[in-house]
Amino acid sequence: SQTPLYSEWGLKKSKRLMIDGRLAIDIDDTNNQLSCVGIEAGYFVENNLSVNFALHILDVEQSGKDAIGLNPSAQLRWHFIAEDKWSMFIEGGAGFLRTSANVPSGGSQFNFTVQIGTGFSFDAGNQNRWLVGARWHHISNANTYNNNPGRDNIMLWAGLSIPY
Numbered sequence: 001s002q003t004p005l006y007s008e009w010g011l012k013k014s015k016r017l018m019i020d021g022r023l024a025i026d027i028d029d030t031n032n033q034l035s036c037v038g039i040e041a042g043y044f045v046e047n048n049l050s051v052n053f054a055l056h057i058l059d060v061e062q063s064g065k066d067a068i069g070l071n072p073s074a075q076l077r078w079h080f081i082a083e084d085k086w087s088m089f090i091e092g093g094a095g096f097l098r099t100s101a102n103v104p105s106g107g108s109q110f111n112f113t114v115q116i117g118t119g120f121s122f123d124a125g126n127q128n129r130w131l132v133g134a135r136w137h138h139i140s141n142a143n144t145y146n147n148n149p150g151r152d153n154i155m156l157w158a159g160l161s162i163p164y
Helices: none
Strands: 017-025 033-045 049-061 067-082 084-103 108-125 128-140 153-161
Touching: 017 049, 017 128, 033 067, 033 153, 049 084, 067 108, 084 128, 108 153
Parallel strands: none
Antiparallel strands: 017 033, 017 153, 033 049, 049 067, 067 084, 084 108, 108 128, 128 153
16 A cells, blocks of 8 residues: 555644635624635644644725735634544634734724634545635734724635645
């Protein structure tokens, strides 16, 4: 039997890169949307439990001045159901957000981001995986500025994860 080039999905010490895209709608004002693309590097610290570091470029459409931004973040993803061809996971993480205009309007250009969610992975062949998910995504400056209106989003996302 031939040994695979990369370790099997979700095994401790395996590493993954993911390119993903996201779309989010503000819970309080559905005219406020954000979309982003980015890259994520993941490392499985235990079987089916990964720590992931991501960098995303955001396009924020909102009441007031629209903005673009950069969002580095870290999160944990636990595949609590892990089959050969698919898995189901929960995830949570946090990061920073720097934007070209205040997000939300009346807020600040520097914010923190928090997110929790769930999703699935599916075998895409050659040790690659499609990941899809939904999450609550929060943007806030944590009262580090005079105004802190915050923004809560429902986010849908999808990405392709490859071993490295």
